[in-house]
Amino acid sequence: MAEPNPFDIFDPLPISPLAKVAPAALSMVPNGFQAMEQPATKKPNFFDQFDEPAPATQPPPGVSPDNPFLRFHQQPAAAAPVAAKEPNVFDQFDEPAPGTPAAKTQLDAAGDVGGGIVHGMVNAATGFFGGVGALQQAERGAAGNALESHGYPSAAAMVRSVPTLPSGADLNGMIERVMGPLYRKPETTAGQYASTIAEFAPGAAIGPGGLIRKIMEAAVPGVASETAGRVAPAGYEGAARLAGGLAGNLGTAAAAARATGADRAIVAATRGMEPGTLRTGQPVLDTGRGIGVPLSGPEGIQFATNNGTKLGELQRVVEGSTGGGPTMAAFYANRPDQMRAAATNAFDTIAPQSIAPSTLGPRTAAAADTAINDVRQGINAQTRPDYARAEAHLVDPADFAPMRTPAFDASLGRLRGDPVLGPEIAHLPDNSGRVIDLVTKDMGARSQALSATGEGFNPLLAERYASGSADARDILRDPARGGVQAYDDALTAQAQARAQNLDPLTQGPLGQIAGRGGGRGTLSGTQAVGDAILPAAAERGQAGELADATRRIGALDPEAIAQLVRQRMGDQYDASATALIGGGNHSGGAKFAKDMAGTPQKQANIDAVLGALPNSPQAPQAVNTLLDTLRATGRRLPPGSNTAADRAMQDTLSEQNTLGGAVTAVRTQGRSLFANVGGKARQAALGRQTGRLADLFTAPDSADRIADIVQRGVEPVFANALLRQSLQTPGAMGQR
Structure with missing residues (x-):
């Protein structure tokens, strides 16, 4: 009662x-x-509706x-106890009872997450190092059970007593005794998930990929494993965790291996090319962007690999498509202006643009002539002592008589009567070395004048003057015939110096510049001299001569030679990159690079001349960077016909995957099996994939991203996933 x-x-x-x-x-x-x-009750939870009702x-x-x-x-003493409600899996998400300090709850949760991470990392290590021991213990237990089931309890006990290596659980126990409170099993849901993800983290190091991918390769299988273990029936938690982790690893592998039509087209276009080789195109893109000429990924890779891939053809398909064409058109819209601005900046490192370009040719020619005269005067100064000794020598009259030819007497008479030279030799006899030397020189000049076509041309008379000059010189330089050794020494030294030092200058670029300034005061003169210092038609091996001429002129007029070189390059760019009818010349930069430095000898000439300029230290690198970038723009193929190769690439890009085809078929109630609807679906797929390729090709890191796609295409993603799982399995199936 x-x-x-x-x-x-x-x-x-x-x-x-x-x-x-x-x-x-x-x-x-x-x-x-x-x-x-009023009892303290917990805050209502949305999932309380799923609780089992209490008995009435x-x-x-x-x-x-x-x-x-x-x-x-x-209640009556004999009454049965009130049955507690059935536990609900969602009770773990209940709000704490009123009165619990929120700050303390959050602190405990954060500490539990941190402890869970430590616990998970330790479990990963002990699971790895204790894997052999766990396997030995499992084998020992299985053998003992088998012996016992066959009626051999003593043998079973003996087998079970065989020592083994420590398992992961054994190692955990040791660590727990050493670390004490620092090593604890997480109690909150967040802590337990953090622990499992931490267990899976070391395995994520297997295989390539960036930080985001590595995080996903640890988090996805970790969450899947922990969730599977929570919902599994009692006694099956370990197997469920193993299955969950395996599913997560295979899922991330499938995501990494997922190849779209764009990816397949890239892999096909780069077949046989290593990802590392493709990455050499990225510095080309970085350089182009640095000087204001952005390049597409295919342009950079084709330049770096010397057209070693089919990416140029693939880009042409994308440019001609409706899906990727607008993006590519916008990317290239400003290219002519970009190239011209980059060229101007590079030329400015040589010298500022001259405001009087017509004066550059005459100024440079005058400096070249002065340089040649300096060399000639140096030779004369070197031989002057020998000439002085020869000039004082008097030839014996008997030896002098053979020199007195009619041509000799004619030149002697002209010199004696010359108002300039006559007074210099008035005090000297006709047989003195000084007079004889001047007469022979006049005879040589007369011979050359008479040999030249024009007024006074007389080859017979020219021969008489030439032979008379040679005979008189031979007598004066031969002591046995009445001459003097000093004169022979002077002529020999002068001939050697001229052959070694003067003739190469007068006959090479310096002499050409000195003699090609005839268009003084006109732009044509500047153009002629500019072509002499950087010839449009290069001669093999002439880089050294051009560098020498540049240095000699630069020592006399550094501003003129630098502005002349800049003018030469600027004029060539204008000629090569002339705008086409209907728009800018997108290929003008590549044509300039070909016209200016299209052969190894032309490139060597540019390097030699720029390196010899006295006040333009940045010019060689700046100009060569410009040339390389402009050469890379030439790897872009012009729009062409719809070739068989183009159509094959379009087929690859428009191909739907199995899931996409199935969705299309369901959406069209099977009509996608017919050509009309199927064609529209392929067209839509082509638009999506070409749009994706356009975004990829115009990205600043395009070459690296293309290499990543190729890397994924050859990466054994599923093998790596299984390897990760093998490392994660011991921790996943260990004690929780």
Whole structure:
């Protein structure tokens, strides 16, 4: 019988008067009024609706169910205990009961996550190093069970007592004793997930990929493994965790291996090319962007690999497509202006643009002539002592007589009567070395004048002067014939110096520049001299001569030679990159690079001349960077016909994967099997893939991204996933 309740007086049924007044009844209900206090209840949880309902409670006999104080009755001693509600898997997400400090809860959760990470990393290490011991213990247990089942308990006990290496669980126990509170199993959901992800993290180091990919390769299988273990029936947690981790690893591998039509086209276009080789195109892109001429990925790779791939053809397909064409057109819209601006910046490192270009040719020619005269005067100064000794020598009259030919006497008479030279030799006899030397020189000049076509041309008379000059010189330089050794020494030294030092200058670029300034005061003169210092038609091996001429002129007029070189390059760019009818010349930069430095000898000439300029130290690198970038722009193929190769690439790009084809078929109720609808689907796929390729080709890191695609195409992603799983399995199946 139930204990009397002081609130039974409110029952509608009759109650004994003793029960109303008996004070002992109250004392028999321990803490009776405490039942009226509101218990601390947890905050309602959305998932409480899934709780099993508590068994219904019947009121005590004789008590009305309408009594609101029914809850304060003592239950009969023999009554069965109230059944607790069935645990709900979502109870773990309940809010803490009121009164719990929020700050302390958050701190405990954060600490549990940190402890979970430590726990997971330790489990990963112990699982790896304890894998052999776990396998030995499993084998030992299986053998003991087999022996025992066949009736050999003693042998089974002996087998079970065989020592093995420590397993992961054994190592965990040791570490727990050493680390103490620092090593603890996580208790919160977040901590347990953090622990599992940490266990899977070391395995993510297997295979290539960036930081984001590595995070996914640890987090996805870790979350999958932990979730599978939580929902698995009792006794199957380890197997479920193994299956979950394997599914996560295979899922990330499938995502990494997922090849779109664009990826397949890139792999096909670069077949046989290593990813590392493709990456050599990235510095080309970086250089072009640095000077203001952005290049596409195919342009950079084709330049770096010397057209070693089919990416140029693939880009042409993309440029001609409706999906990628607009992106590529916008990318190339400003290329002519970009190239011209880059060329101007490079030329400015040579010298500023002259405001009087017509004067550059005459100025440079004058400096070249001065340089040649300086060399000639140096030779004369070197031989002057020998000439002085020869000039004082008097030839014996008997030896002088053979010199007196009619041509000799004619030149002697002209010299004696010359108002300039006559007074210099008036005090000297005709047979003196000084007079004879001047006469022979005049005879030689007369011979050359008479040999030249024009007024006074007389080859017979020219021969008489030439032979007479030679005979007189031979006598004067031969002591046996009345001459003097000093004169022979002077002529020999002068001939050698001229052959070694003067003739190469007069006959090479310096002499050409000195003699090609005839267009003085006109732009044609500057163009002629500019072509002499950087010839349009290069001669093999002439780089050294050009560098020498540049240095000699630069020593006399450094500004003129630098501005002349700049003018030569600027004029060539204008000629090569002339705008086409209907728009800018996109290939003008490549044509300039070909016209200016299209052969190894032309490139060598540019390097030699720029390196010899006295005040332009940055010019060689700047100009060569420009030339390389402009050469790379030439790797872009012009729009062409729809070739068989183009159509094959379009087929690859428009090919749908299996899932995409199935979705299309369902969406069109099977009509996609017919050519019309199927063609539209392929066209849509082509647009998507060419659009993706256009974005890829115009990206600043395009070459690296293309190499990444090729790397993924040859990467054994599933083998790597299984290898990761093999390292993660011991920790995943260990004690939680």
